[in-house]
Amino acid sequence: MxxxxxxxxxxxxxxxxxxxxxxxxxxxxxxxxxxxxxxxxxxxxxxxxxxxxxxxxxxxxVIPARIFLRKPTGALIEIFLLEPLKPSKAHEEVMSTTNTCTWKCLIGNAKKWALNTSLKHESINFTSTRTGDNEVTFTWEGCTFSEILTEIGKIPLPPYIQREVEENDKNRxxxxxxxxxxxxxxxxxxxxxxxxxxxxxxxxxxxxxxxxxxxxxxxxxxxxxxxxxxxxxxxxxxxxxxxxxxxxxxxxxxxxxxxxxxxxxxxxxxxxxxxxxxxxxxxxxxxxxxxxxxxxxxxxxxxxxxxxxxxxxxxxxxxxxxxxxxxxxxxxxxxxxxxxxxxxxxxxxxxxxxxxxxxxxxxxxxxxxxxxxxxxxxxxxxxxx
The missing domain is CATH 3.40.1780.10 (QueA-like)
Structure with missing residues (x-):
């Protein structure tokens, strides 16, 4: 052993x-x-x-896999994308999809986000619905999911790099x-x-x-x-x-x-x-x-x-x-x-x-x-x- x-x-x-x-x-x-x-x-x-x-x-x-949403109560919810589930498990296909997709995710502050409830992004038309314990369905209009993530997501630095993401990280x-x-x-x-x-x-x-x-x-x-x-x-x-x-x-x-x-x-x-x-x-x-x-x-x-x-x-x-x-x-x-x-x-x-x-x-x-x-x-x- x-x-x-x-x-x-x-x-x-x-x-x-x-x-x-x-x-x-x-x-x-x-x-x-x-x-x-x-x-x-x-x-x-x-x-x-x-x-x-x-x-x-x-x-x-690397995709900007960290999404932050805030509930009306002020509670901050972090969604960390892990792997695509729908409409396909193929990353390339899901990143180019429009309107809706579902991912397996890690959810920060999950206890404050009830199943089958939705959160909307504060600045763009983007809705996240918690459809399972570790499953989130996203809906939006007018662009690809890749473009959405570029707009609202953050680069997921490793957990041992204990600092906020900086502009330089997007490239480096x-x-x-x-x-x-x-x-x-x-x-x-x-x-x-x-x-x-x-x-x-x-x-x-x-x-x-x-x-x-x-x-x-x-x-x-x-x-x-x-x-x-x-x-x-x-x-x-x-x-x-x-x-x-x-x-x-x-x-x-x-x-x-x-x-x-x-x-x-x-x-x-x-x-x-x-x-x-x-x-x-x-x-x-x-x-x-x-x-x-x-x-x-x-x-x-x-x-x-x-x-x-x-x-x-x-x-x-x-x-x-x-x-x-x-x-x-x-x-x-x-x-x-x-x-x-x-x-x-x-x-x-x-x-x-x-x-x-x-x-x-x-x-x-x-x-x-x-x-x-x-x-x-x-x-x-x-x-x-």
């Missing part, structure tokens, strides 16, 4: 980055390559990546390549990349691919069980194009930019395994990697491509609650670009699964060399070899 206390370390509050660096890309980079650690600037990343590598980026876009808590609305937390490994760094990588011959995982608030959910395997993992929507999947077969080294990209790629592999076993539902449960028998990577990817050919689809959509912790064998990813994570979190477990016990050495080096931690903090390149 894996014990959670073995994946804790002391993280002083002063080391948690409360703001991004003044300039995007102006952060530190800890390079871990086959056990050897170097301390670099993030802009040195280009020199650390092989020209025959393919980097996979998560192009999800978003990657330069963000494209598809749906995340309620940023894929933070990508926050360091600038257009210039991306162009330098391409100029070197490095292939750039994009996939989508809409990061949910569950990424911040603490582990409360002593036995790590009993932790209930959150479910997230993933999308990946046929061309990106084809390029997995042609890549000599696959590097995931962020834990969300890594979870997507490893989930794709297990979908291939499920297809091999006669299961065609792209929903990767947290225990699937620990109960299914592995097959060769190429076989799994080809199973997925054959499925897409049969269904005549160019983009694959699925759901994953994959849980990567020590004992997991990686099938797709050879490298990882990632920030430094919270002690005892699912993300620390992912790092420990990827580089083994050296995770302790990496984090101690980062602490000893004044690295800034968590979402707005510094970065690492992990190449276990």
């Amino acid at each position: 894996l014990n959670l206390k073995d994946y804790h370390f002391t993280l002083p509050d002063s080391r948690i980055a409360k703001h991004p660096p003044k300039e995007r890309g102006n952060s530190k980079l800890l390079s871990y390559n086959k056990g050897i650690i170097e301390h670099l600037a993030f802009r040195d990343l280009v020199g650390q990546i092989s020209s025959d590598a393919t980097l996979f980026f998560n192009d999800t876009k 808590y978003q990657t330069v390549y963000s494209k598809i609305d749906g995340a309620v937390a940023a894929p933070t490994a990508g926050l360091h990349f600038t257009e210039e760094i991306l162009e330098e990588l391409k100029g070197k011959g490095v292939k750039i691919e994009y996939l989508t995982l809409h990061v949910s608030a569950g990424t911040f959910q603490p582990i409360k069980t002593d036995d790590i395997s009993e932790h209930p993992m959150h479910n997230e929507q993933v999308l990946i194009s046929k061309s990106s999947i084809e390029n997995l077969l042609n890549s000599k080294q696959i590097i995931a930019v962020g834990t969300t990209s890594m979870r997507t790629l490893e989930s794709l592999y297990w979908f291939g395994v499920k297809l091999h076993n006669g299961e065609n539902d792209f929903f990767i449960k947290k225990d699937d990697p620990y109960r299914l028998k592995p097959i060769y990577k190429e076989e799994a990817i080809n199973k997925v491509l054959a499925y897409m050919e049969e269904k005549q689809i160019e983009k694959l959509t699925g759901q994953t609650e994959i849980f990567l912790y020590p004992g997991y064998n990686f099938h797709i990813c050879d490298g990882l670009v990632t920030n430094f994570h919270m002690p005892g979190s699912t993300l620390i477990l992912l790092v420990a699964a990827f580089i083994g016990e050296d995770w302790r050495k990496v984090y101690q080096e980062a602490l000893d060399h004044d690295y800034r931690m968590l979402s707005y903090g510094d970065s690492s390149l992990l190449l276990p070899g």
Whole structure:
């Protein structure tokens, strides 16, 4: 049994980055390559990546998922969007819908908002009706839900950044390549990349691919069980194009930019395994990697491509609650670009699964060399070899 206390370390509050660096890309980079650690600037990343590598980026876009409404009595109600329910569970479709949609939400001050009652926004024609304990239906006129959120919503900074949202966060808590609305937390490994760094990588011959995982608030959910395997993992929507999947077969080294990209790629592999076993539902449960028998990577990817050919689809959509912790064998990813994570979190477990016990050495080096931690903090390149 894996014990959670073995994946804790002391993280002083002063080391948690409360703001991004003044300039995007102006952060530190800890390079871990086959056990050897170097301390670099993030802009040195280009020199650390092989020209025959393919980097996979998560192009999800953070939505202004926090909505504040006030009752006639003065009570403030906060609605935190978690995942769409109607008219579809597909983020892209719901964000472009007009007139009405329903979401699963966290509701602050919920005791003061009765079921089946409505609240209206004070400045625009926008009504929120509490239709369930954690369910809210929104109605409005004349624009898309994405446009409504841009007007009234706030960017959902992580709970450990204990300050009000500032104007700068609208841009800096978003990657330069963000494209598809749906995340309620940023894929933070990508926050360091600038257009210039991306162009330098391409100029070197490095292939750039994009996939989508809409990061949910569950990424911040603490582990409360002593036995790590009993932790209930959150479910997230993933999308990946046929061309990106084809390029997995042609890549000599696959590097995931962020834990969300890594979870997507490893989930794709297990979908291939499920297809091999006669299961065609792209929903990767947290225990699937620990109960299914592995097959060769190429076989799994080809199973997925054959499925897409049969269904005549160019983009694959699925759901994953994959849980990567020590004992997991990686099938797709050879490298990882990632920030430094919270002690005892699912993300620390992912790092420990990827580089083994050296995770302790990496984090101690980062602490000893004044690295800034968590979402707005510094970065690492992990190449276990």
